[in-house]
Amino acid sequence: MDVQIEGGELIVPHSDRLLTVLRGDLSIRNGEIVRVGAEGEVPPDFSPERVDASGCAVMPGLVNAHCHAGMSLLRGYADDLPLMRWLAEEVWPAEAHLTAEHMYWGTALSVLEMLKGGITTYADMYFHVDQVARVTRDLGMRAVLSLGLIGEAPGAEEDLDRSAELAERWSDDPEDMIRIQLGPHAPYTCAPDYLERVAGLAEELGVGIHMHLAETRDEVRDMEGLYGKTPVQHVHDLGLTGLRPFIAAHCVHVTAGEIEILAEQEVGVAHCAISNQKLGSGIAPLAEMIGSGVRVGFGTDGACSTGSQEIWNEMRSGSLVQKGMHCDAEILPAAQMLYSATRGGARAVGFADAGQLVPGARADVIVVGLDSPHMTPQHDILSLLAYSAGREDVRDVYVQGRPAVRDGRLCRGDESEIRNRAAELAADLRKKVREDDG
Ligand SMILES: [Zn+2]
Structure with missing residues (x-):
């Protein structure tokens, strides 16, 4: 064409x-x-x-370097809570009921929202990845997808096998629109021996990693208490950062030494300014990371933690908070922000040949x-x-x-059908959680 x-x-x-x-x-x-x-x-x-x-x-096209697309069914479901209470009290009980049908239509809603907002590629970590891949391909978007792996959950071993099957199943697309990675959720939900097995499997399969990293102060304190190391150092020592692409979502609480590791290892950092602010997680050293040569893109995180999956907002919020915090209007100028929202994001998620208007x-x-x-x-x-x-x-x-x-x-789908089906399934999910609560 x-x-x-x-x-x-x-x-x-x-x-x-x-x-x-x-x-x-x-x-x-x-x-x-x-x-x-x-x-x-x-x-x-x-x-x-x-x-x-x-x-x-x-x-x-804009790149959304970190999200959980199917989470659109939980938009507005649990706001104004800190991360661990938000996850344990609200999100995980609801996610326990997510079916393949929820994931297909929840993801469709997010893909619709993202495409209409100018996002052409997204990196996702969630469940029922075959459904995520199928609807993304059906609606004509590019994605890097991973099954969220919780090392301590029952079925953690089977999820490694499932991830390998996904990588096999989706690797033969001649246009390379859908890629599979391994998605260990975070260092606080995956023990070191499990992370080592994830690293070994990723190497064997030739795929990258997508992981939450250094999101909150509590995470840093817990990792230091358990392993005597900060989160980035911890996963680096376990061999994860050597795998490419390694997408690290958040990196809010990182030291200068960790920023050096992120830059040297060509880690793709997904900076999620609105999620970090809304969940009270903190403000990432975005200016320092970009200044040190870290591959930074913007991510929306899930619709339940940000409300809106829009990279224009993420770019603006990410930049403005840095200017304010540093009392310096000259850092992160417009061209830099646009670069990170497009080419920076594409490099961060491993599509080095995308994100810029050049021949080839x-x-x-x-x-x-x-x-x-x-x-x-x-x-x-x-x-x-x-x-x-x-x-x-x-x-x-x-x-x-x-x-x-x-x-x-939207060119390749029915917008009303997507909105209606997603709204029905979100209501169904809420009903199931209420039944659990008695
Ligand atoms: Zn996330």
């Missing part, structure tokens, strides 16, 4: 500022960007569908309208995208060169 997106403001890489704006056309063939402005070549038989993007910005890159591209009141006037388009844009401005979304959203509407 050939596509030419014409006349837009292209957000392209630039050596000094990381990103810059260039007016021109973007040409796509068979899922790959072949020309950007005057860069690259279109094949002689190029016969594209032409898309008018005048008055719009054309940029790489995967054609994950979004078209963002610049004509609304909050996007007027256009003194600086990078600033508008970083500080003013929202998901309502996303007009078209292409994943692997195929339209997933056009004129703000």
Whole structure:
């Protein structure tokens, strides 16, 4: 399939500022960007569908580097609680009732929300991964998926076998839209011997790791008490950080030494600013991590811990809190934030050939309208995208060169059906938890 997106403001890489704006056309063939402005070549038989993007910005798709998509069924279910009470008293009892059907439609709701917000790739850790993969593929999104592994849970050994089967089952996609990783939940839910087995299996399968790490002060205190080490040092010593890609969600409470390990080991850190603030977990050293060369992307975490799965908000919240905390308006400028939301996220989750508008890159591209009141006037388009844009401005979304959203509407699924089925199943889940409570 050939596509030419014409006349837009292209957000392209630039050596000094990381990103810059260039007016021109973007040409796509068979899922790959072949020309950007005057860069690259279109094949002689190029016969594209032409898309008018005048008055719009054309940029790489956003990446959600950490989420639990099926958790959308629990949006608004348990707010204003600290992490461990939130998990133990509210989330885990509800998750015990999640079926394959819940996961299919809950994930569909999140994929719908994410695609319409301009997210083209997400990294997920949750349950019933076959359903997650199936609906993600059906709706035309890219994902890195893992089954959440709780080392102390009954069935932890079987979950390792299930993960291996998933990796086998989903590894033959010629377009490489769905990848499987291993998802040890956290160092406080997986003992060292289990984590070593996870590392061994990941190496054997040639897959990466997705894990929560250094999320709260309590976690750091407990890991130091149990093992005499901080969480990053602990998983590093167990051999996990050497596996690529290693997606570490949160990294809120990390030392300068741990930041060095994260950078050296090319760990992809999913910075979840809103989840960390909403759960009262703390503020990650985002500026220090980016300054030290850590591969940082933004993550929404689950809809139950953030309310909204929107990377525009995550980018803004992540940046503003750092400027305020450091009393320094110059750190994390607009271009840096946009880079982390796109290319940074793609590298963090292991898609090194995505997240930028250059010939040869995967054609994950979004078209963002610049004509609304909050996007007027256009003194600086990078600033508008970083500080003013929202998901309502996303007009078209292409994943692997195929339209997933056009004129703000999902292309490959029925939006009303997804919303209705998800709402019914969320009500069913709530009823089951109430029955448990007697
Ligand atoms: Zn999470």
